[in-house]
Amino acid sequence: MSLSCNALGWSVKEKTIVSDATLKVRTGEMLGLVGPNGSGKSSLLRMLAGIQKPSSGRVCLGETPMSNMRQRDIARKLALVEQHANTEDRITVREAVELGRTPFLTALRTWRSEDDAIVASALAAVDLKGFEDRLWHTLSGGERQRVQIARALAQAPDILLLDEPTNHLDIGHQLAILHLVRGLPVTSVIALHDLNQALLCDRICVMEAGRIVALGAPSEILTEARLRDTFGVCGHFMTDPFDGTAIIRFHSARTG
Template sequence: MSTQTHPQTHLQTSLQASSPTGTALPALQGRDLVWGATRGGAPIVRGVSLTVRAGATVGLIGPNGSGKSSLMRLLAGVTQPQSGEVLLGGQPMQRLTRRQIAHQLALVSQMADTQDAITVQDAVELGRTPWLSALQTWSARDDAIVEQALADVGMAEKKGRVWNTLSGGERQRVHIARALAQQTSVLLLDEPGNHLDIHHQLALGQLIHRLPGTKVMAIHDLNQARHCDWLAVMQQGRLVCEGAPDDVLQADLLEQVFEVRLRVLTDPEDGARVLRFLPL
């Protein structure tokens, strides 16, 4: 992971010291990404560089409007940067075909929807599309992959339901199942717990952390963020600091970026640390 500095970042020295090192090729890398413009003319994503090592679970955190979702779409190749580049497995993404990208990377976005009268199973089967061709037609293996993805998100019993009869939380779980069925080495999730009740948020969190491969999640829940391997903090379109969760989730950073006070509590049942947030 690289450490990007910023004039207001208070953790520059300590985060740089704790940054993982190694010679393995990064799974995903954004270099000096710039995209979009606000009403005032400033870019929505402002020169962001982020390196994601293979096998890591990275949490992208920041307040609303900080550019997290826009950065996720850039990293997924859905949006093209105005400047800078994204590398997937060391290859510039702009040189890869959509099928080549889809073999390596899947995205679960916040608001994906359809007006088509498709079933839950139809939607999840779309995750297998990048792997099908005239020479590689649908097989029993694809059936098994789809069934497992539906079971993983607790939607196996609802596979015959029509899309427009689902609740927001059920649709979110189907989107995640579709991405799981795609079986990529890199999984991007933009607010994966959005619309989910607390039971399914907890189940999803456990599932994500069990999955092999590289995961990047934009998340609001900072207690959930503590379980990531690495955190990257966005503020006003910039990546202001990154590091291990215990290094990043400090009182002065949270006051500066999120405008909250932090109290760290200990659960007497299992000794787990719990973050509590108070207004300034």
């Protein structure tokens, strides 16, 4: 399923957070969303997820305007993993992940064995098997992040939005999560700070001051000029001798 927005904007007390964002994420692609802190990445993701109502423009799931859809129907198609998720409730890891099945439960469609299997599969996918009975408040930041990703996977979405999903994770789990998302049969948008991780995406969308300023293949978008002008660093592309993939070596623009 594709995801698109047209002339999307959001302002708070006359301060523009996102302006005139137009974008179409193709069915099955993995789009990396990058930009400096405060560039509007999280706000754009929240509007794409239907959580934040835009001040202007619209979002479509496939060809259907999101504004015409019920929240439950949106949640059956799309899942969002935000940067920070906290709760004061004393819930277990399993209970947190089971929340991902909520959009599918009704008075007529109660919990089934297939829901148990989906939850178990989601936990295993993020390396949390054996954590089922751990309480949320006892988890580290990285473990909580993985629980939130498992909750999103339990929704079995067609579209997966992730806001810095590798934040708080050790390098092993960072790579595992990125490769997991890349292998899923979903359309995904991932906000990332690590530009070398963004190179794994099919396309990259660059934001500056609330606007989309570049969109395309990583090799076309992450040029030395873009790295300098947008991120304030000098970067040179190199070839990884291990597998031949492109990597970026950074140093301060002031010393470049």
